[in-house]
Amino acid sequence: xxxxxxxxxxxxxxxxxxxxxxxxxxxxxxxxxxxxxxxxxxxxxxxxxxxxxxxxxxxxxxxxxxxxxxxxxxxxxxxxxxxxxxxxxxxxxxxxxxxxxxxxxxxxxxxxxxxxxxxxxxxxxxxxxxxxxxxxxxxxxxxxxxxxxxxxxxxxxxxxxxxxxxxxxxxxxxxxxxxxxxxxxxxxxxxxxxxxxxxxxxxxxxxxxxxxxxxxxxxxxxxxxxxxxxxxxxxxxxxxxxxxxxxxxxxxxxxxxxxxxxxxxxxxxxxxxxxxxxxxxxxxxxxxxxxxxxxxxxxxxxxxxxxxxxxxxxxxxxxxxxxxxxxxxxxxxxxxxxxxxxxxxxxxxxxxxxxxxxxxxxxxxxxxxx
Ligand SMILES: Nc1ncnc2c1ncn2[C@@H]1O[C@H](COP(=O)(O)OP(=O)(O)OP(=O)(O)O)[C@@H](O)[C@H]1O
Numbered sequence: 001x002x003x004x005x006x007x008x009x010x011x012x013x014x015x016x017x018x019x020x021x022x023x024x025x026x027x028x029x030x031x032x033x034x035x036x037x038x039x040x041x042x043x044x045x046x047x048x049x050x051x052x053x054x055x056x057x058x059x060x061x062x063x064x065x066x067x068x069x070x071x072x073x074x075x076x077x078x079x080x081x082x083x084x085x086x087x088x089x090x091x092x093x094x095x096x097x098x099x100x101x102x103x104x105x106x107x108x109x110x111x112x113x114x115x116x117x118x119x120x121x122x123x124x125x126x127x128x129x130x131x132x133x134x135x136x137x138x139x140x141x142x143x144x145x146x147x148x149x150x151x152x153x154x155x156x157x158x159x160x161x162x163x164x165x166x167x168x169x170x171x172x173x174x175x176x177x178x179x180x181x182x183x184x185x186x187x188x189x190x191x192x193x194x195x196x197x198x199x200x201x202x203x204x205x206x207x208x209x210x211x212x213x214x215x216x217x218x219x220x221x222x223x224x225x226x227x228x229x230x231x232x233x234x235x236x237x238x239x240x241x242x243x244x245x246x247x248x249x250x251x252x253x254x255x256x257x258x259x260x261x262x263x264x265x266x267x268x269x270x271x272x273x274x275x276x277x278x279x280x281x282x283x284x285x286x287x288x289x290x291x292x293x294x295x296x297x298x299x300x301x302x303x304x305x306x307x308x309x310x311x312x313x314x315x316x317x318x319x320x321x322x323x324x325x326x327x328x329x330x331x332x333x334x335x336x337x338x339x340x341x342x343x344x345x346x347x348x349x350x351x352x353x354x355x356x357x358x359x360x361x362x363x364x365x366x367x368x369x370x
């Protein structure tokens with residue numbers, strides 16, 4: 001196990017800047033997820049940590065040891081790839097012990113390590129099969145087993161679940177999380193799936209265009225996103241964003257969505273929030289689950305919920321809940337209501353708004369104000 005420090009890391013491919021100064025301080029035993037849209041540099045960063053790619057500038061330190069110039073095989077890192085990369089002609093047992101065989105580990109020790117890890121991953125009955133005789137989930141488990149027998153200081157996972165179907169992905173997610181709880185190793189895990197990130201990580205680094213936008217625990221990322229990119233990237237459906245004007249109404253601070261329009265909506269804002277933005281435009285971020293059916297109560301405080309009137313534009317029943325597209329102050333946003341609520345398109349209806357978790361962003365810098 002080891003802590004890792006990434007300092008001012010840059011990577012250029014010819015004229016293209018793919019990583020633009022990455023700084024991450026990762027504690028021993030953390031489960032870090034790198035998440036971001038395609039092409040943001042996640043795999044490049046992982047490959048540099050593994051030593052498979054060289055950085056243009058900056059340093060990676062693992063367990064206090066500077067890795068510049070250290071060959072991949074000497075970094076004591078195990079990597080699990082999206083393609084399981086198992087040898088098709090070898091049995092599961094041979095696949096798992098191959099690395100140890102190459103390093104000249106004694107046969108008895110190899111056998112012990114394979115048995116220990118096979119038990120941990122519950123793949124003992126599969127040890128004499130070949131990869132072609134395994135399901136996708138079993139192959140993924142063997143790929144993890146091959147990494148685990150090495151007992152490395154750091155695990156790197158590059159989208160390990162993306163080849164699995166949705167049900168198996170949920171199961172494997174749970175298994176990897178439990179595995180981490182049991183072995184306590186430091187893990188850096190790349191995915192573009194933000195549900196995977198939210199459910200497994202101790203901290204998530206959200207990347208965009210070669211930069212870390214925010215590095216925080218899942219709760220902070222979700223409820224206090226540092227900027228509009230993070231707000232819109234994390235969450236499905238994503239956070240609604242409305243342009244609004246901050247002002248005072250009846251002695252209280254409000255954000256007017258669609259200020260000046262007949263359908264203007266005043267949303268209560270915490271006193272003192274964004275004082276410098278009074279009488280200025282802001283972006284208001286409201287999660288869809290913060291807009292619910294009229295009689296929904298958010299929290300114990302009577303002022304946690306506010307009633308708003310909006311026009312229903314579209315209805316999408318999902319079984320457990322109904323997603324509604326609403327017209328709010330001339331702008332569109334999503335809400336989530338109980339499945340037994342009857343709504344029809346074009347109807348005006350009252351909804352409850354949870355005002356506790358409303359985010360305000362600067363419209364120019366797009367950074368969180370309050
Ligand atoms: N060897 C290379 N030469 C030139 N450009 C490269 C090379 N490898 C990666 N890139 C570019 O660097 C950028 C980041 O790629 P990277 O694979 O790290 O992204 P990613 O976030 O992992 O994407 P994905 O989720 O699609 O796998 C992309 O624009 C990619 O085209």
